[in-house]
Amino acid sequence: MTESVQTDVLIVGAGPSGLTLACSLARAGVSFHLIDRIAGRSPHSRALVIHLRSREILDQLGAASELAEAGNDVAGVRAHAARKKRLELDLFEDKLEGCRFERPLFVEQDRTERALDRCLAGMGFAARFGHELVEFEERADGVRAVCRDDGGRTYAVECRYLVGCDGAHSTVRRQKDIPFQGAKYAQDFLLADLDLDWTERRDLFFAFLDRKGFMAMFPMRDRTRLVTAGGGQRADSSEPTLEDFERVVARLMPYDTRLSNPTWITRFRLHHRIARRFAAGRVCLVGDAAHIHSPFGGQGMNTGIGDAWNLGWKLAWALRCPDARRAADLVESYHEERFPIARQLIRTTDRAFNLVSGSSWFAQIARGLLAPLGLRVLSLLARLPSLRRFAVVRVSQLAIHYRRSRLSGPHPIWKRFHRGPRPGDRMPDILVDGRWLHQSLDPLRPTLLIAGPGATAPGRCLPLSLREPTDEDRRLLDIRDGGVFLIRPDGHLAARAASSADLARSNLLPYSPD
DSSP states (O other), rough: OOOOOEEEEEEESSSSHHHHHHHHHHHOOOOOEEEEEESSSSSOOOEEEOHHHHHHHHHHHTOOOHHHHHHHEEEEEEEEEETTEEEEOOOOOOOOOOOOSSSEEEEEEHHHHHHHHHHHHHHHHHOOOTEEEEEEETTTTTEEEEEEEETTOEEEEEEEEEEEEEEOTTHHHHHOOOOOOEEEEESOEEEEEEEEEEEOOSSEEEEEEEEEEEEEEEEESOOOEEEEOTTOOOTSSSSOOOOOOHHHHHHHHOOOEEEEEEEEEEEOOOEEEEEEEETTEEEEGGGGGEEEEEOSOHHHHHHHHHHHHHHHHHHHHHHHOHHHHHHHHHHHHHHHHHHHHHHHHHHHHHHHHHHHHOOOOHHHHHHIHHHHHHHHHHHHHHHHHHHHHHHHHTTTTOOOOOSSSSSOOOOGGGGTTSOOOOOTTTTOOOETEEEEEEHHOOOOOOOEESSSSSSOOOSSSEEEEEESSSSSHHHHHOOSSEEEEEOOOOOOOOOEEEEHHHHTTTTGGGSSSS
16 A cells, blocks of 8 residues: 555545535535545536525535526426427526525536535645545444555545445445345436527426327526437447437427537436435445435435535534534434435435336326326416425425434424424525625534524524514514524524523533534
């Protein structure tokens, strides 16, 4: 071995999840070693959508502005069945209270990765490409890993925690012997990145259905991506061509279109799987290493970013926590909070995806006979602002909560139907002294938001004062005279109370690293 690296965290995989985790650790002053076996960034990417919750996270890391310039705002969806437009929804025409961003983005994954690379470089760090994990040994106080660099030389990494962000074929997950349960979809799919010449809107997600199958269209700023079911062709079939897509477009689209200049055409298979454990001892799994599912709703990369954001501050706190048991509890809470999110996501996207792409007789009947009626009913229901907002908040991942977590304080029964945030919920992003709340959160300390007069903050908290809450603030926070809110570094509420004294009795403050 040529050298030995001493670090706090070894991150295997430098995709969006690994980069988000690395940026989160860098903000907290945690040392890490970030590696990826690929030689460099690929121009081809599968993830295309950045939802509102991910935009908030990327904004805290400093990447949101660059991505807004590179991406294409998403206004809504237009769906077709049997070559007729059945549904068009401008889902984001109403501003969501408590969220600074108005629309998700269509932007290629490689651009997201480059933006995060620059954020990491601005903090003095960079991923090491061409480096791979060979093996590792877990010990009571850490992990000893053997890595191989781009020249074939091996070196040791001594770390406190190992995090696998290395995708569906994760070396970390396999060597830790964590089962990856699930199956693959029966059909294969075709993908093309190309130029699309037509006169329709470019701020909508387009879906086309008929009895035989489906096609989805994502208009990015410069290119367009088409994804379609492959018609049950075998995995060893010849590679698809532009002519294959032209035939699908002619069958499904009711518009005059011209396809040209393909930069990537491929066939691929999809799986739905989930790791049995996201955290085991000193090893954690993030993103595709922990869960993979259909691309329905564009949730995959966003869920991985959410995983990394949830884990980053916990590792930073655990590394500074003098109590070994509390440190272990913090890391264990990562699995406790994120596993149910991924499990529910797989169930939901699996059912929906099987309907739009399945080859069973039921799926064919649903697309051929029921889809036109269903889309029409959905169009009528979506005219109700409350239902539209309900759908937007969930698709955008703003509704993700950790109410049952060991890190979430109690909530009175009589307040469970109020509109304000409950412990475990994402805090509304409101202005506090001229600055957005989420931008003000401390990566190493809990933040205590004091709404109204008369409360003081414990020394271990970062105090923020909202002296004169607006009517909107009072409605979003569900306060009348005032209150205090203990906020985690990831923007989720840990506890709330009428006063600091009441909050101290929640016994959550000892989870801070001090």
